[in-house]
Amino acid sequence: xxxxxxxxxxxxxARKIKLNKDEFLxxxxxxxxxxxxxxxxTVKMVNYNYDGQEFxxxxxxxxxxxxxxxxxxHFPYPANAVAVEDCExxxxxxxxxxxxxxxxxxxxxxxxYELSNRLRYKGMILSEVSSYPPEHRILTLVNYxxxxxxxxxxxxxxxxxxxxxxxxxxxxxxVIRTIKKMEQEGKIKLKSHKIVV
Amino acid sequence: xxxxxxxxxxxxxARKIKLNKDEFLxxxxxxxxxxxxxxxxTVKMVNYNYDGQEFxxxxxxxxxxxxxxxxxxHFPYPANAVAVEDCExxxxxxxxxxxxxxxxxxxxxxxxYELSNRLRYKGMILSEVSSYPPEHRILTLVNYxxxxxxxxxxxxxxxxxxxxxxxxxxxxxxVIRTIKKMEQEGKIKLKSHKIVV
DNA sequence: ACTGCTATATGATTTAGATCATAAAACCAG
DNA sequence: CTGGTTTTATGATCTAAATCATATAGCAGT
Numbered sequence: 001x002x003x004x005x006x007x008x009x010x011x012x013x014a015r016k017i018k019l020n021k022d023e024f025l026x027x028x029x030x031x032x033x034x035x036x037x038x039x040x041x042t043v044k045m046v047n048y049n050y051d052g053q054e055f056x057x058x059x060x061x062x063x064x065x066x067x068x069x070x071x072x073x074h075f076p077y078p079a080n081a082v083a084v085e086d087c088e089x090x091x092x093x094x095x096x097x098x099x100x101x102x103x104x105x106x107x108x109x110x111x112x113y114e115l116s117n118r119l120r121y122k123g124m125i126l127s128e129v130s131s132y133p134p135e136h137r138i139l140t141l142v143n144y145x146x147x148x149x150x151x152x153x154x155x156x157x158x159x160x161x162x163x164x165x166x167x168x169x170x171x172x173x174x175v176i177r178t179i180k181k182m183e184q185e186g187k188i189k190l191k192s193h194k195i196v197v
Numbered sequence: 198x199x200x201x202x203x204x205x206x207x208x209x210x211a212r213k214i215k216l217n218k219d220e221f222l223x224x225x226x227x228x229x230x231x232x233x234x235x236x237x238x239t240v241k242m243v244n245y246n247y248d249g250q251e252f253x254x255x256x257x258x259x260x261x262x263x264x265x266x267x268x269x270x271h272f273p274y275p276a277n278a279v280a281v282e283d284c285e286x287x288x289x290x291x292x293x294x295x296x297x298x299x300x301x302x303x304x305x306x307x308x309x310y311e312l313s314n315r316l317r318y319k320g321m322i323l324s325e326v327s328s329y330p331p332e333h334r335i336l337t338l339v340n341y342x343x344x345x346x347x348x349x350x351x352x353x354x355x356x357x358x359x360x361x362x363x364x365x366x367x368x369x370x371x372v373i374r375t376i377k378k379m380e381q382e383g384k385i386k387l388k389s390h391k392i393v394v
Numbered sequence: 395a396c397t398g399c400t401a402t403a404t405g406a407t408t409t410a411g412a413t414c415a416t417a418a419a420a421c422c423a424g
Numbered sequence: 425c426t427g428g429t430t431t432t433a434t435g436a437t438c439t440a441a442a443t444c445a446t447a448t449a450g451c452a453g454t
Contacts (some may be wrong), residue, residue, distance in 0.1 A: 047320075069316045069317060072312075073310055073314045073316075078321060112309060115269075117270045118316055119312060119315055122323060123242075125323060129326050131250045131252055160402090169327030169328070173402095173441090174441060176402060193449095369431090373432060377433080389420090390432070
């Protein structure tokens with residue numbers, strides 16, 4: 001379930017750090033020195049434009065790693081990492097991370113898998129943001145999120161309208177109105193304001 | 198320079214195929230059975246919305262591979278592959294590709310590098326498309342394209358305004374007007390209608 | 395139960411870029 | 425050199441979603 005088992009990370013010298021809600025872990029355009037894996041909580045990768053508008057490039061929960069592409073691809077962070085809620089994060093120095101990979105071929109392969117799936121997500125969202133109206137964007141995102149769940153019964157979308165807006169390139173008001181309209185037309189179901197699929 | 202040397206591909210049983218301009222190599226939502234690498238020409242990965250609007254997710258030239266994420270990530274093609282001009286493509290069956298990877302650790306690592314850089318590109322474009330006006334989007338794309346060139350002197354952007362539009366989620370007219378305005382304001386230079394940076 | 399904060403809701407107005415329409419260059423194959 | 429196709433150009437109009445402005449509902453902590 002975890003990208004790398006925490007015991008193994010510890011063996012290679014990982015430390016656990018705490019992060020408060022809204023705290024930054026690293027900033028866009030800085031150099032990457034560590035491998036990070038969420039132990040508890042949620043971290044978002046996010047960009048801000050000049051007037052503070054936010055775009056969320058990814059949400060990462062317990063077991064998931066994030067911010068590795070700059071390690072593999074040798075470029076500065078293309079976005080900021082921010083805690084969405086109080087978090088615990090495993091932090092492993094870059095060199096140790098590569099040593100761990102060399103010693104564990106299966107994990108190395110797992111990263112290929114993981115990166116490919118992130119490309120899938122980004123390509124999907126990119127196609128949506130570039131050419132589809134709000135309703136389509138939201139439905140595509142919601143369906144993707146559900147499809148990613150191991151358990152395939154009722155799934156409650158765990159994001160606020162603001163977060164959905166920031167993931168689809170829309171404004172809150174638009175997301176609120178669109179969700180309300182879709183509910184009235186019976187296209188989606190809500191349970192205490194959260195979308196349930 | 199090439200993702201995988203063509204001799205090595207041949208050793209593992211690759212075949213070379215020809216593709217005419219505008220011909221499809223594979224279609225969105227179909228299953229991936231082959232590894233592909235451009236030998237000559239240019240291939241684009243592209244999506245179309247209901248009214249034919251195009252969004253280009255990537256352009257691939259000689260030496261570059263494309264369409265591997267579905268092989269690594271076990272999901273159907275998230276976009277179509279179309280020849281931008283007459284092409285020659287190396288085509289290697291999936292199983293042979295994985296055998297080749299196992300036998301060549303360095304190439305396996307190279308894919309990590311490549312996938313990471315594609316994530317960088319997609320994340321960049323996504324942030325642009327979601328929050329920035331035409332001028333910013335075009336400049337960011339152009340600067341990225343230049344930065345990717347090994348040779349760092351004068352670089353001529355090799356795309357039409359239509360293609361730039363399809364890469365930035367804008368309409369042709371908007372790209373034409375924006376480029377013209379930027380040239381008049383001295384923000385970019387043109388040489389026989391092509392942007393030169 | 396009250397306070398403060400965050401999330402959802404909804405109307406009115408504005409605007410950037412899409413769309414529509416048409417034309418002139420530029421390029422290319424025969 | 426020529427006729428056809430593609431690319432660039434430019435004006436006029438339209439529209440979906442952003443923006444602005446408030447309001448209400450929900451919830452977390454004291």
